[in-house]
Amino acid sequence: MGIRINTREYRAREKLTKERHELISEMIKKNPHFKPPPDYKPPxxxxxxxxxxxxxxxxxxxxxxxxxxxxxxxxxxxxxxxxxxxxxxxxxxxxxxxxxxxxxxxxxxxxxxxxxxxxxxxxxx
CATH class of the missing domain: 3.30.1370.10 (K Homology domain, type 1)
Known part of the structure; x- marks a missing residue:
């Protein structure tokens, strides 16, 4: 059947990671001394x-x-x-x-x- 990529869990995880990245980028803008987590990639x-x-x-x-x-x-x-x-x-x-x-x-x-x-x-x- 193949790997399912459009599942409910996948969409929920993508939404959470997107929100996390937005919050981290906002924190970087407000506080330049903030060190982002190692897995953070700027969008x-x-x-x-x-x-x-x-x-x-x-x-x-x-x-x-x-x-x-x-x-x-x-x-x-x-x-x-x-x-x-x-x-x-x-x-x-x-x-x-x-x-x-x-x-x-x-x-x-x-x-x-x-x-x-x-x-x-x-x-x-």
Whole structure:
């Protein structure tokens, strides 16, 4: 049958751990000398920015964001401290998806073209 991942206990545990992480991050903000527990990982903040490729079909947004050999994207990631990923329809070359049949398809491939920005802090986002 497989491993069940959407059980009532699992959802309750996820809710409790999320609340715990929020409380710990709040305590860190209020008291900078507070030492978080060793298993605490700060939650990643995400922001999704849609690329207006339908309004401007002749404009190469992906090329502008990535830049030559990915240098523009790497520079932006280094300056901001955030991870920048292009996702959605048209973000992956046609031949790339058929080569890896064992890998599960990404659910964001069916969405419109967008940039996903992940960061640890609100300032970096």
């Amino acid at each position: 990643k903040l995400q922001k999704k920015l849609y690329i207006p490729s339908k309004e401007y079909p002749g404009y190469n947004f992906i090329g502008l964001i990535i830049g030559p050999r990915g240098n523009t994207q790497k520079r932006m990631e280094k300056e901001t401290g955030a991870k920048i990923v292009i996702r959605g329809k048209g973000s992956v070359k046609e031949g790339r998806t058929h080569q890896k049949r064992d890998v599960k398809p990404d659910p964001s491939e069916n969405e419109d073209l967008h940039v996903l920005v992940e960061a640890d802090t609100e300032e970096a986002l």
